Amino acid sequence: TGLVTLDPGFVNTAACTSGITYIDGDAGILRYRGYPIEELADKSNFVEVSYLLIYGELPNKQQYEEFAQRIQRHTLLHEDLKQFFDGFPRDAHPMPVLSSAVSALSTFYQDSLNPFDDQQVELSTVRLLAKLPTIAAYAYKKSVGQPFLYPDNSLGLVENFLRMTFGFPAEPYEVDPALTRALDLLFILHADHEQNCSTSTVRMVGSSEANLFASISAGINALFGPLHGGANSAVLDMLEGIRADGGDVDKFVERVKNKEPGVKLMGFGHRVYKNYDPRAKIVKKTADEVLSKLGTNDPLLDIALKLEERALSDDYFVERKLYPNVDFYTGLIYKAMGFPTKYFTVLFALGRLPGWIAHWREMLVDPQRKISRPRQVYTGQPERSFTPIEQR
Numbered sequence: 001t002g003l004v005t006l007d008p009g010f011v012n013t014a015a016c017t018s019g020i021t022y023i024d025g026d027a028g029i030l031r032y033r034g035y036p037i038e039e040l041a042d043k044s045n046f047v048e049v050s051y052l053l054i055y056g057e058l059p060n061k062q063q064y065e066e067f068a069q070r071i072q073r074h075t076l077l078h079e080d081l082k083q084f085f086d087g088f089p090r091d092a093h094p095m096p097v098l099s100s101a102v103s104a105l106s107t108f109y110q111d112s113l114n115p116f117d118d119q120q121v122e123l124s125t126v127r128l129l130a131k132l133p134t135i136a137a138y139a140y141k142k143s144v145g146q147p148f149l150y151p152d153n154s155l156g157l158v159e160n161f162l163r164m165t166f167g168f169p170a171e172p173y174e175v176d177p178a179l180t181r182a183l184d185l186l187f188i189l190h191a192d193h194e195q196n197c198s199t200s201t202v203r204m205v206g207s208s209e210a211n212l213f214a215s216i217s218a219g220i221n222a223l224f225g226p227l228h229g230g231a232n233s234a235v236l237d238m239l240e241g242i243r244a245d246g247g248d249v250d251k252f253v254e255r256v257k258n259k260e261p262g263v264k265l266m267g268f269g270h271r272v273y274k275n276y277d278p279r280a281k282i283v284k285k286t287a288d289e290v291l292s293k294l295g296t297n298d299p300l301l302d303i304a305l306k307l308e309e310r311a312l313s314d315d316y317f318v319e320r321k322l323y324p325n326v327d328f329y330t331g332l333i334y335k336a337m338g339f340p341t342k343y344f345t346v347l348f349a350l351g352r353l354p355g356w357i358a359h360w361r362e363m364l365v366d367p368q369r370k371i372s373r374p375r376q377v378y379t380g381q382p383e384r385s386f387t388p389i390e391q392r
Ligand code: CMC
Pocket: 009, 196, 226, 227, 228, 229, 230, 231, 256, 264, 265, 266, 267, 268, 269, 270, 271, 272, 320, 322, 325, 326, 327
């Protein structure tokens, strides 16, 4: 009824009100619950930021400890859930493995099915935060044919994840505090970004009153694509491609500008930021620190720096306000840490999880909540009569 407005990709249409994350794309500002991302990156940690996003305020000491301990207590996966990993091909992409395992949590925790049961929502929240790192580590272990490690609940979330990923059962694993801190920082930077594709997906699926696990599983699948979370892997593939082709960034930039099919400057551009992505600034600095700490002399960093410089001084990118986004340098850090390229998007999912949860919960108690149901503009055939198959 009435006029519908066509807005492909929701460029101008707000689907909800939200009090979680503020972005000013022209000024390059990002705040979680009012706190500037730079301050959180400098002074907070991922578990604390998760609390802030989900509950709206920074925790006091007691609230923080209780929250961290609850997460630590729920890191184990059900033994039967572990068998899922046996069924996947060894070379499976880890993102669908992750979303399948999260979807399966609804079958193990059937009390979670009612999204209006507050206690269950609390439990599902903690279970997700605790178990996704374990699921992610198992997806990695399966891909390299190594035994799964049970979580060590004396460790913090990120440390535990690194140990389960890179450790071996019979050997003590020395977690490098600088690397733990770097990954924790990257998780903070990814923790929320208001109505991006995956978060909108989580809200949309949740708007039908599907439970938290089902909604987050859908969000993970939305994140998988190369225009969204998959961009961090795509950047590395792009840099490798440039190196294999002789390392000529000018040549690559010309191909981008000529709009060769499938050729984009991955890790550049953003729907909202028309200025340097504030997260990318922090990531660039972290990349420098991590690579020099590890003594890694990655020639791809040099290509990335040249590519950035070249693009930022080229009219094509200047006119379109295309700047590096969060994904431009993250892949180089993940690579230096030892993660394989196709695993990078899993790290994005681990970071984005608290944001998805916060949005799902905000959506559910919103007095204006309605099932998500966009309109369309029909462009198909007018009414016509059915022709029997013999006459076609
Ligand atoms: N390389 C080359 N040209 C680009 C790029 C790019 N990375 N991004 C945008 N453009 C051009 C685009 O071709 C268009 O040009 P024209 O006006 O001549 O047709 C113009 O810039 C506007 O782009 P758009 O496609 O209308 O912008 P959008 O808001 O729909 O898309 C985007 C945003 C992030 C999908 C896009 O910039 C892109 O594909 N970037 C590369 C993938 C990427 O890095 N994604 C990660 C985004 S940040 C983290 C996340 O959300 O996951």
